[in-house]
Structures are given as structure tokens and as C-alpha cells.
Amino acid sequence: MSKDELIVKLKQIVAPYIQDEEAFKNLSEDTDFINDLKINSANLVDVVLDVEDEFDIRIENDDMEKMLSVKAVIEIINEKLAVK
């Protein structure tokens, strides 16, 4: 899957949890979930669960540890999809 396709899917996933519309509109690879989108940390768990469901992958806690930005999530999704 291309990076742009992944960003589109990710944008749909995070939409219910964001608290900063402006940052959401401008969502890019460099967007930080907590600092930019103001997603609360409990909802970050929701993002992880929704990503697992959407891509049919399993995210271990060691991967989750890095999942603070769009870029990091894209990297993890690609890694998991590659070994599927």
C-alpha cells in the first residue's frame, strides 16, 4: 500500500479521537498524535486496536511504544504487512 493510501486510512481511524480540527485537516507524516491532534492517551489505545482491525495485523507492546506519530504508525503497518 502506498504512503498516501495509508495516510487516508489512518485519517479515518483517528477522526473520532482528535481534539484539534486544524491539525487534523493538515494531517501529514509528521503529525504527532498527542502534541498535534491532542488525542488523549487512552484513545491512543483505541487507535492501536482500530489499526489492528483495519489491517488485520497484531501490534505488540514493543511496537506500540513507538506509535506516537503518523510516520511511526505507517512504518509499523508496513513492517507487519510485509511479513503477513
Next chain:
Amino acid sequence: MIGNDVVDLKQASIDSPKNFKGIRWKRFLHKIFTEAERQFIYNSKNEFNTVWLLWSMKEAAYKIHVRRYEKRTFNPKKLKCQIYYKKRGKVTIDEHQYYTASQISEDYIYTTATSEKNIKPISRCLRLENSPFESQYKVARNEVLKRYSELKDAPITALEIKKDKTGIPSLFLNGEKQDDSLSITHHGAYCGFALN
């Protein structure tokens, strides 16, 4: 060093509506809590409140840890909670220990954490009246400034709060950074702060 965290219980159920039943609830708990913590949750009288009590302990302790090491991560399972009695507990991250004290009410759970057992932070948890998300931090910050101005015997106008790149707030008096450690939290209709 200190940290604090508030969970508005009503808001928590609105925030993650999918989570509170069936398989999703189990998966949610597995991502956040260790085996021992999950047992503690399942054996408690009110699973929902116990989840948020442990969560607020982890968050409050994490705020100290990130301040110490200036590195953000997201791995709630690595923060292991232990409850001593009612509202006192300890959170262990690798070889580090943080001590917690919680207030539990019908509407919210509020936890302060300290890096040493004997630290007694000044802390407050208050209800925000009709504040939209954008202004919650502002309200909390103003409460801190009021309290700090008394403590330092200085006018509010001489005080400032600035956040660094990891999001940690610091206090400034006449433009000079102070050593006091500050933690601010807000969620739903509640905000809180701890000062030391």
C-alpha cells in the same frame, strides 16, 4: 518530582464507547494492563472505576518518568501498578519507583505521583464549568498561577508557565526558570495541578 492525572469518568465512557463490552474490552485491557493488574480489575467491585484508577496511576507516574528521561514512549504495560491500601500505591517502571495517592469520587479519579515517598505536593483537582477543550488548559494554568503567586509572594503578572518540547510545563518568575516542579492535567469537566 511530581506528576498528576485526572480521569473524568463520564467523559471516559464517552471517549471510548466501543471499549466497554465483550472482546474489545478484553483487548483494551490486554494492551494496557499486566496479568496481575487484570486479575485485580476482574476481582474488583467496579471494573470500570478500577481500570481508570490504575490508568491514572500510570499516567501520573509516566509524567515524572518522561520529565526525568525526556523521552516519550507509549507502553502502559511497562508501568506496573501495585496498590498498598485504599488510595495509596506504587508504580514501577523498569528499576524506578513512583508513589501515588488517589482520590476516587463518583465523577472522577485524581492521582498524584511523586518520585520519593516523603514528597508532599501541593495539589488540587477542580471542576471546570462549561469549558470547551481548547480552554481547559488555560483554566488549569490560571489556577496554578494564583496558587503559585501566593507561594512565591509575587504578583501573577511576574509569573509564567511555558511548556518544553516534550510538553512538560515549567514555572518562570520574572523570566527566570524556577526549580519547582509542576504537572497539569485536564479531562472532560475536571482539571488538576500538582506543584512541588
